[in-house]
Amino acid sequence: MSERLVVIGADAAGMSAASQARRLQGPDELEIVAFERGRFTSYSACGIPYWVGGDVDSRDALIARTPEEHRERSIDLRMRTEVTEIDVPGRRVRARDLESGEEYWTAYDKLVIATGALPVRPELPGIDAPGVHGVQTLEDGEALLDTLRHTRGERAVVVGAGYIGVEMAEALANRGYRVTVVNRGAQPMATLDPDMGALVGEAMTGLGMEMVNDAEVTKILTGEDGRVRAVATDDAEYAADVVILGIGVRPNTGLARNAGLPLGEHGGLLTDLAMRVRDPRAEGAIWAGGDCVEVLDLVSGRERHIALGTHANKHGQIIGSGVGGDYGTFPGVVGTAVSKVCDLEIARTGLREKDAQAAGLQYVTATIESTSRAGYFPGAALMTVKMLAERRTGRLLGVQIVGREGAAKRVDVAAVALTAGLTVTQLTTLDLGYAPPFSPVWDPVLVAARKAVTAVRRAG
Template identity: 50%
Template sequence: MTRDRLVVIGGDAAGMSAAAQARRLRGAGDLEIVVVEQGPDVSYSACGLPYWVGGEVPDRDLLIARTPTQFAADDIEVRLGTRAESIDLAAGSVTTSAGDTLGYDSLVVATGGRPLRPDVPGLDADGVHGVHRLADGADIRAALAAGARRAVVLGGGYIGLEMADVLHGRGLDVTVVLADPFPMAQLDAEMGERVCKAMGDLGIAVQTEQPVREIEVDADGAVAAVRTDDGRYPADLVVLGLGMGPEVALAEAAGLRLGETGAVEVDRTQRSRSHPEVFAAGDCSQTYSRITGEPLHVALGTHANKQGRVAGSVIGGRPARFAGVLGTALTKVGDLEIARTGLCTTQAEAAGYDYRTETIEGTTKAGYYPGAEPITVKLLSDRGSGRLLGAQIVGGPGSGKRIDVLATAIWAGLTAEEFAGSDLSYAPPFSPTYDPVLVAARVASRVEQG
């Protein structure tokens, strides 16, 4: 009996989730699974790289969830150091850098994302590093061990802020250079201002509205400084934290249809809309907003794992659909926790909502309890229906994970009034009697009723 074959291109979150789920649902005798991965590792946490660099995670291998040997025990063959060179959609095959041609019955494209890189001179100089793969973390750690003392971080997204924080914690002089007016472009301006101030208070210099023009190099070809129209910032180390775009060169060359975001266009089962025997998941695939239904490209490991699982379920014979994204995310700089979910005001306006916003200040614990920290909560709601559209939180320790209850409310389509009446826990060490998220919802619902 000939087994069907599933070929997976890419061995991180989406690809290995798809492979593992397909294996759970279909026995080894029924389905052969082959994963080709161009790098030396699979199933590693890119999100943990800053904390390995910073020393909070002491060992690189702690970032690896499962090894090829562990996958092999489940009859999933992983071919490391093997690049997929081309996909022949008509023949149903993948050609690899090892010279093999792998026929497939189902194919999962999980090629991930590519770090965004500005088109400026000097970007390939020694001392300029992305934060994408385990090797990037090793390179940055080596630079620190070699005595780097001045770092410039390009970009103020999650990875950019996290790298700025850990490098500052390692004793480097850190400057963050942004093209945007504030860090965290998906925060509204007044919330971004709070983040910017907290970074300055820590001693991290933030240079805003300054697109990088050049990476200056010394006589040996190593990075010397970052230059913008407004300044020159000396550096021994430059870290790229400019975000991720979809890595779709292989898919595009094969003829898979791309969506308006530039990622592979898929339906809600993660099937390619142009070739139904092909699935795409993770950072290379296009997704959609849970709120507006509009196409999005959001590079987050949470989504990649879920999308891979959906693809693996469908391949394994179990119906599954991806339910969209809110873009819920969380990070910190020093002790300041920063979180967001749903739409910010710019996105709500672009989507055509008639929205209102309410912002409240509170404390993370009962005000009289030791260790109570300030917290700011901002809510967006639809002016007509009262439905919650988005939320942002900036505050001290204990603030950030509150975003999850707001994400749940938005996911469920609750109005501000409905959420304000929900039964959340209370004890003085954890929150005031009315948690700040409920206070914000209560204010929003009162305004709406008025």
């Protein structure tokens, strides 16, 4: 007798899970029903800023797999259909067709919750005015591009200076807008330490963007036509023909919360290593992954919420294996993230200083400047590398890199080293690729490690 899998949310995690389960079990063994309240499946939300900015020329380029392609693999995909309730003891979900309004209950043997994240949207006067846009979904991207095409304007305000904020600042600058970034923190990129964030701020100012730090948006001002005309803080007003909200996201777990499923301190679903929801009532038949779950940070030992497509895809792969009777686990993350603003590359992995403090770790820091290639080689670009190491043990705790071409992906070396628990002394002798077009004879990560070794010794 065949089993029935229900998937809630048909983006990266959900459809990776469905696809992997389908690879392992054919339609005779496993019926798959997937619900998606939006109009798109399996797309790269991370690509939206580049589509808005013009690097990517069409919406469809961001879509890895269409609803039709999923259906060809015998997945019963129900678009524009929202799951409104999960009945855990009854092993069924209630769905509502958003077009017809029809509601119905449908049973599952196995359930995958992949409801993603929702943008943080502060309750500000004017926030719903035309010209104010989020950029989380393809629908958001379409609406923003529609505004950009049909509105004569030259001033853009981006609220928030995290990854989405800085990427959207680049996108709008590429579109010819004069960009102001209004940021609550003392420096942009709060995912970096302030000293490293300051480098990003300087570079953005150098790119002609106006950076407003330590500023809380209090309202969105509109003109006589009802459209946005400015963003106000306590201190000032910033004229805006378009406003982008890039304040961050939170797990979309209202459904899970109402079903009594366990949420963590960041509001994300809590799972075991096989991505099964930690609830005895689920009896191992409910999985969750992607932007709606919390993940274990392997360095701090704490749960975190990280909305990132690469994790969502891995979760989906592992969930699909579990659903299909195979085996896999997601051990956790080390917090790696890379981004760019025009030609400035930004990367981090592991703990910032305040993360280390919160985790009870004593640490030293080392910051160095080096180049992406041998200093004498054309195109050698400066980068700053900051490294955190645990006091006494010298264990690597984190790395942050800000620089030009060739800077960001160097953080991967540190990501692997964090996963393996290497010390900074071990880092200094790593056999990294060297040739003048690719690296100085001491790779910048190794230069930072050498300085960190000295700092660990001095700290005693």
